[in-house]
Amino acid sequence: xxxxxxxxxxxxxxxxxxxxxxxxxxxxxxxxxxxxxxxxxxxxxxxxxxxxxxxxxxxxxxxxxxxxxxxxxxxxxxxxxxxxxxxxxxxxxxxxxxxxxxxxxxxxxxxxxxxxxxxxxxxxxxxxxxxxxxxxxxxxxxxxxxxxxxxxxxxxxxxxxxxxxxxxxxxxxxxxxxxxxxxxxxxxxxxxxxxxxxxxxxxxxxxxxxxxxxxxxxxxxxxxxxxxxxxxxxx
Amino acid sequence: xxxxxxxxxxxxxxxxxxxxxxxxxxxxxxxxxxxxxxxxxxxxxxxxxxxxxxxxxxxxxxxxxxxxxxxxxxxxxxxxxxxxxxxxxxxxxxxxxxxxxxxxxxxxxxxxxxxxxxxxxxxxxxxxxxxxxxxxxxxxxxxxxxxxxxxxxxxxxxxxxxxxxxxxxxxxxxxx
Ligand SMILES: [Zn+2]
Numbered sequence: 001x002x003x004x005x006x007x008x009x010x011x012x013x014x015x016x017x018x019x020x021x022x023x024x025x026x027x028x029x030x031x032x033x034x035x036x037x038x039x040x041x042x043x044x045x046x047x048x049x050x051x052x053x054x055x056x057x058x059x060x061x062x063x064x065x066x067x068x069x070x071x072x073x074x075x076x077x078x079x080x081x082x083x084x085x086x087x088x089x090x091x092x093x094x095x096x097x098x099x100x101x102x103x104x105x106x107x108x109x110x111x112x113x114x115x116x117x118x119x120x121x122x123x124x125x126x127x128x129x130x131x132x133x134x135x136x137x138x139x140x141x142x143x144x145x146x147x148x149x150x151x152x153x154x155x156x157x158x159x160x161x162x163x164x165x166x167x168x169x170x171x172x173x174x175x176x177x178x179x180x181x182x183x184x185x186x187x188x189x190x191x192x193x194x195x196x197x198x199x200x201x202x203x204x205x206x207x208x209x210x211x212x213x214x215x216x217x218x219x220x221x222x223x224x225x226x227x228x229x230x231x232x233x234x235x
Numbered sequence: 236x237x238x239x240x241x242x243x244x245x246x247x248x249x250x251x252x253x254x255x256x257x258x259x260x261x262x263x264x265x266x267x268x269x270x271x272x273x274x275x276x277x278x279x280x281x282x283x284x285x286x287x288x289x290x291x292x293x294x295x296x297x298x299x300x301x302x303x304x305x306x307x308x309x310x311x312x313x314x315x316x317x318x319x320x321x322x323x324x325x326x327x328x329x330x331x332x333x334x335x336x337x338x339x340x341x342x343x344x345x346x347x348x349x350x351x352x353x354x355x356x357x358x359x360x361x362x363x364x365x366x367x368x369x370x371x372x373x374x375x376x377x378x379x380x381x382x383x384x385x386x387x388x389x390x391x392x393x394x395x396x397x398x399x400x401x402x403x404x405x406x407x408x409x410x411x
Contacts, residue, residue: 013390016397017375021314022368024376051400053302054350055369056268056309064266064283069258071280072287076251 011041019048132212132233134159142231144214148206155200159214162230170219174229175202176211182225187217209235239304240297247294254291262287264305265312272316272370278323282316289315317372353403361396364389 014031017023023031035042128151134144144159162171170187177183185200202209213232215225239260245253265286269279289311297307354362367378375393379386 009394012398013394016394017368017390019397020365020369020393021372022374022378022393024374047401048397051397051404052369053306053310054400054404055354055365056306056313058351058354059267059271059370061263062267062270064262065280068262068266068280068283069255071284072258073251073255075284075288076254076291 008040011038012044015041015045016048018045019052021052130206130235132235134212134214134231134233136161136231144231146200146212146233150206153201155202155206157198157200159231162214163216165216168219169216171214171230172217172225173198173200174211174213174215174225175200175209176213177204177208178210179208185212187219206235211235237304240299243294243297243304246291254287257290258287261305261308265308268309268312269316272313272372273320278319279316282312282319286312286315313370317370320372350400350403353400357396357399358392361392364392365396368393 011031011034014023014027018028018031031041035045129147129149132146132148134142134146136142142159142161142163144157146155146157148155157173165171172187173185175183175185183203185202186198188198211232211234213225213229215229217225239257242253242257242260246257262283266279266283269282269286270276273279273282286308297304301307357365363382364375364378367373367381368375373381375389376386379389382389
């Protein structure tokens with residue numbers, strides 16, 4: 001999209017400030033909308049961000065206190081942490097590398113799923129990503145995480161430890177709106193290693209939802225959950 | 236694939252020795268940024284700790300398409316230091332000391348003399364606005380309030396400064 005010169009200069013003002021991370025939120029939003037339509041301004045932002053990154057490197061280099069290493073190790077060893085996030089993080093790193101153009105042959109399975117996982121990574125990586133832990137509703141070891149970002153169409157789902165399905169059944173993901181409407185949001189069958197990764201889209205914005213859950217359903221995919229959820233989480 | 240990226244993959248999978256190696260390589264960098272923004276040794280240490288803990292938990296957030304590990308870490312450290320500063324507003328934030336490019340006798344992370352000269356050659360009021368936003372964590376509205384100048388003035392100072400620096404960087408990279 002072309003601008004009158006005066007307009008474009010004003011966009012450039014905002015772009016320069018954006019590169020320094022100093023815009024007011026409303027201005028950020030306006031700029032985002034403009035950037036979506038204007039390649040020139042996207043390029044200008046990339047250039048100015050590059051300048052800003054150089055400013056980061058023009059600060060004096062000092063030596064950090066030597067005790068910081070022990071302090072860090074002391075902190076990470078405190079609780080034995082083994083969250084689903086840990087392996088999720090490893091998966092996402094691989095995706096980031098693929099996106100970055102590196103050749104990486106860790107697992108063929110991952111390569112097949114590159115595009116889905118790329119979406120997952122994108123939704124994970126944003127600073128505004130919201131994480132919803134999914135916990136088991138009954139005495140099973142299942143757990144997972146639903147990650148969504150305001151303004152993004154695609155959310156990601158990771159679940160592990162779902163119980164085995166009966167023949168002819170699938171897992172059904174449900175999204176429950178604040179007004180009680182239940183939207184079916186995809187089905188999946190038993191995954192290798194009991195892990196499921198999926199990208200999720202919803203018919204309305206994420207802010208309309210109150211809960212997310214998974215139940216086992218007949219493969220004919222009912223409109224409403226016919227059984228108790230296996231895992232669920234609250235928005 | 237760079238060694239940094241290998242390290243990050245190992246960190247993402249929970250490898251402590253990789254974290255230690257990465258820490259040794261970058262702790263000075265992160266601490267330098269924290270101290271630059273905060274001017275408070277104890278809080279700069281806390282910020283540094285915080286950055287590496289975040290990295291331990293979420294190493295996966297690094298995206299090589301977006302730039303080097305070094306510039307990524309500097310960004311995280313700067314933002315985190317600004318967060319701390321906002322939470323503990325009593326910390327001194329001395330604009331005269333955190334101006335970039337004005338310290339001829341200290342070692343910089345990137346000893347790029349052309350760029351340093353270009354920053355030093357900017358009019359003082361432009362440098363001031365850039366620094367207050369980027370290392371001081373202020374919005375341009377806040378800068379205008381503190382300097383008692385119109386908002387439009389702050390905006391054009393920042394644009395002019397970045398435009399000039401962009402030209403310098405472009406010329407520099409075309410030369411080499
Ligand atoms: Zn434009």
